Amino acid sequence: xxxxxxxxxxxxxxxxxxxxxxxxxxxxxxxxxxxxxxxxxxxxxxxxxxxxxxxxxxxxxxxxxxxxxxxxxxxxxxxxxxxxxxxxxxxxxxxxxxxxxxxxxxxxxxxxxxxxxxxxxxxxxxxxxxxxxxxxxxxxxxxxxxxxxxxxxxxxxxxxxxxxxxxxxxxxxxxxxxxxxxxxxxxxxxxxxxxxxxxxxxxxxxxxxxxxxxxxxxxxxxxxxxxxxxxxxxxxxxxxxxxxxxxxxxxxxxxxxxxxxxxxxxxxxxxxxxxxxxxxxxxxxxxxxxxxxxxxxxxxxxxxxxxxxxxxxxxxxxxxxxxxxxxxxxxxxxxxxxxxxxxxxxxxxxxxxxxxxxxxxxxxxxxxxxxxxx
Ligand SMILES: [Zn+2]
Ligand SMILES: [Zn+2]
Numbered sequence: 226x227x228x229x230x231x232x233x234x235x236x237x238x239x240x241x242x243x244x245x246x247x248x249x250x251x252x253x254x255x256x257x258x259x260x261x262x263x264x265x266x267x268x269x270x271x272x273x274x275x276x277x278x279x280x281x282x283x284x285x286x287x288x289x290x291x292x293x294x295x296x297x298x299x300x301x302x303x304x305x306x307x308x309x310x311x312x313x314x315x316x317x318x319x320x321x322x323x324x325x326x327x328x329x330x331x332x333x334x335x336x337x338x339x340x341x342x343x344x345x346x347x348x349x350x351x352x353x354x355x356x357x358x359x360x361x362x363x364x365x366x367x368x369x370x371x372x373x374x375x376x377x378x379x380x381x382x383x384x385x386x387x388x389x390x391x392x393x394x395x396x397x398x399x400x401x402x403x404x405x406x407x408x409x410x411x412x413x414x415x416x417x418x419x420x421x422x423x424x425x426x427x428x429x430x431x432x433x434x435x436x437x438x439x440x441x442x443x444x445x446x447x448x449x450x451x452x453x454x455x456x457x458x459x460x461x462x463x464x465x466x467x468x469x470x471x472x473x474x475x476x477x478x479x480x481x482x483x484x485x486x487x488x489x490x491x492x493x494x495x496x497x498x499x500x501x502x503x504x505x506x507x508x509x510x511x512x513x514x515x516x517x518x519x520x521x522x523x524x525x526x527x528x529x530x531x532x533x534x535x536x537x538x539x540x541x542x543x544x545x546x547x548x549x550x551x552x553x554x555x556x557x558x559x560x561x562x563x564x565x566x567x568x569x570x571x572x573x574x575x576x577x578x579x580x581x582x583x584x585x586x587x588x589x590x591x592x593x594x595x596x597x598x599x
Contacts (some may be wrong), residue, residue, distance in 0.1 A: 227530050228592050230334070231585060238326045238588055241265065241519050241583040245318035249301030249311040254351035255279035258299050262325060262346050269329045276364045279348035280355065285331070286341050293370040294343040294364065296550060297324040298350035304575055308404065314577040316376035316563070321346060323374070323587030339599040343368050353396065353508050354550035362548075370517065370541050371556030372594060373547045374587060375522065378569055380562030381540075382583055385529070385590060386537030387559055389518040393511035394445070394471035395478060396544035397504060399485060401426060403453075405498040416460055419436040420453050422496035423464035426488060427451065430468075433484045438477050445471040448482060471542045473510050511548045513553035521557055524597040531589055561587055
């Protein structure tokens with residue numbers, strides 16, 4: 226479908242995108258953003274909004290026995306460690322603007338999809354806790370399928386990427402605390418050196434993926450935080466590490482889990498320290514149901530005129546809590562290409578930017594997707 230009438234909505238879509246871009250808020254603090262979304266929806270005739278503050282969800286009943294959820298995430302990211310400056314450098318304002326515009330157009334044009342729609346404006350995607358928060362608030366009650374999109378500056382504007390099966394990694398997190406006996410830096414033998422123990426832990430950690438996991442499986446372990454000591458000539462009594470591991474198979478996750486604990490025991494013995502590992506379960510991999518992806522991809526190919534749907538072969542080790550919805554019911558997550566000569570900085574980079582026309586692409590995509598649902 227060409228949806229040529231979209232031209233008339235371009236100014237408003239852009240305005241919403243810019244409005245949201247001016248109120249970037251961090252995960253679970255998206256109060257102004259939620260207020261904006263709810264006001265916009267009320268103004269455009271949506272009733273019975275369940276405001277989860279932050280975030281909201283509602284149901285559009287089109288008299289079908291089937292309900293399909295469409296999800297947008299609404300949070301922004303900090304620009305530095307001051308915790309004062311935020312910016313939409315993951316493009317979630319575009320996801321939000323597009324879904325708001327879709328709802329407005331469906332109601333304006335009295336479009337009647339063949340399925341009921343559950344519209345979800347989810348907070349806190351960046352700290353991967355918002356999806357489960359929305360599910361606890363009833364987002365997936367009675368839902369049969371779920372769809373989402375994410376902007377992607379690695380793909381050209383005008384392209385939509387669809388990856389069948391595993392798409393983005395499952396992510397778990399861990400904290401390591403190492404305690405020893407503090408001593409003078411010149412008498413290491415009189416105490417137990419937690420700095421060396423922590424360094425040893427970080428280096429040997431990399432052996433888990435390279436030596437303990439089937440090399441044909443994709444997995445990753447990274448330590449992003451390492452803290453110990455304050456003074457150059459004192460060996461401190463405590464060191465702490467924090468990191469994450471990524472996986473596509475439960476088998477790989479279990480191996481990493483077990484070997485993190487084994488490594489802690491071995492570090493304790495060798496360095497005569499106390500090592501404690503705390504593993505926090507994060508999210509499952511984003512997995513696009515194979516049958517549904519094929520079916521929906523085929524139908525989209527027949528209707529999309531202004532965007533090109535491509536088979537996206539890329540596997541990403543980043544996580545995305547859209548996976549939580551897919552744990553409840555089958556769903557597909559799409560990538561919307563946004564790269565132009567002017568807009569090519571990567572996601573989460575402070576220079577990340579989007580062309581206003583990309584928001585129109587997203588609305589066009591949603592209109593076509595809603596059209597082919599049955
Ligand atoms: Zn992000
Ligand atoms: Zn994102």
